[in-house]
Amino acid sequence: MGDTLFISDLHLHHTRPETSAAFFRFIKQQARQAEALYILGDLFEVWLGDDQLDHDPLSQQVCQSIATLAPAGVAVFFMHGNRDFLIGNRFADSAKVTLLQDPTTITVKNKNYLLLHGDTLCTDDVAYQQFRALTRDPAWQQATLAKAYAERVALAQMIRARSDSEKATKAEDIMDVSPDTVAAVLRQHGYIDMIHGHTHRPARHSHFIDGHECIRHVLADWHDEAQFLGLTDMALATCKRPPQ
Ligand code: LP5
Numbered sequence: 001m002g003d004t005l006f007i008s009d010l011h012l013h014h015t016r017p018e019t020s021a022a023f024f025r026f027i028k029q030q031a032r033q034a035e036a037l038y039i040l041g042d043l044f045e046v047w048l049g050d051d052q053l054d055h056d057p058l059s060q061q062v063c064q065s066i067a068t069l070a071p072a073g074v075a076v077f078f079m080h081g082n083r084d085f086l087i088g089n090r091f092a093d094s095a096k097v098t099l100l101q102d103p104t105t106i107t108v109k110n111k112n113y114l115l116l117h118g119d120t121l122c123t124d125d126v127a128y129q130q131f132r133a134l135t136r137d138p139a140w141q142q143a144t145l146a147k148a149y150a151e152r153v154a155l156a157q158m159i160r161a162r163s164d165s166e167k168a169t170k171a172e173d174i175m176d177v178s179p180d181t182v183a184a185v186l187r188q189h190g191y192i193d194m195i196h197g198h199t200h201r202p203a204r205h206s207h208f209i210d211g212h213e214c215i216r217h218v219l220a221d222w223h224d225e226a227q228f229l230g231l232t233d234m235a236l237a238t239c240k241r242p243p244q
């Protein structure tokens with residue numbers, strides 16, 4: 001059995017070509033050798049709808065690159081992040097990926113893992129949770145996707161600017177996971193280990209809940225020394241992204 005790999009928070013964008021290059025190398029090298037690849041959200045800096053494939057050459061290249069994996073025998077799964085929650089079936093079909101609900105439980109090498117993007121655990125960030133509820137509403141999404149692409153570009157810029165200015169006023173711990181929510185989610189899912197990204201605070205946390213030890217693996221973003229998690233020989237290990 002090959003490895004199972006987990007990545008998130010690449011935030012791919014044409015202004016950061018070195019991160020895109022690292023991603024393309026990762027697909028050609030490590031991912032191609034894997035049995036499965038799980039992309040746990042925020043693959044893209046922003047996703048304005050699947051017609052972004054017609055407007056943004058990098059998005060098209062990323063999609064084509066991922067699409068090389070399925071014919072090579074690698075099962076690829078995608079979970080939405082808070083930047084690319086508008087990814088839909090056109091992208092999934094083109095990239096040959098299976099879309100996953102957040103959260104999803106998987107079993108690898110006889111062990112269960114709960115996969116999440118991670119934003120749902122940040123429940124102390126009330127303004128974000130309100131924004132999330134609004135933008136995950138199917139009626140909001142339908143109305144938004146009906147707008148002209150250029151209008152969506154402008155709206156997304158406005159939301160990004162507002163998000164950055166609000167983040168500057170938020171305490172650091174508000175933007176991390178809530179320990180009570182982590183405990184509640186682990187309780188609800190039978191005390192299994194979890195893997196998520198979003199917070200850009202890579203770590204391996206040990207939680208003791210109701211007498212059970214649960215490990216919470218937090219994935220790194222890809223902005224500097226990007227890393228991914230690989231499940232090899234029964235153990236999850238952090239791997240460095242491929243060198244130049
Ligand atoms: O993304 P990051 O890590 O910087 O911050 C997140 C939270 N912010 C977000 C917003 C995203 O950055 C921007 C998403 C753009 C996607 C656009 C696609 C659809 C656009 C189509 C055109 C409409 O997720 C941030 C968290 C932080 O993580 C840590 O967890 O704190 O949350 C916020 O900052 C949210 C603010 O508190 C509230 C945002 C208000 C925006 C108001 C716009 C309302 C109008 C919406 C309808 C058009």
Ligand code: MN
Nearest residue numbers: 042081082198
């Ligand atoms: Mn995120």
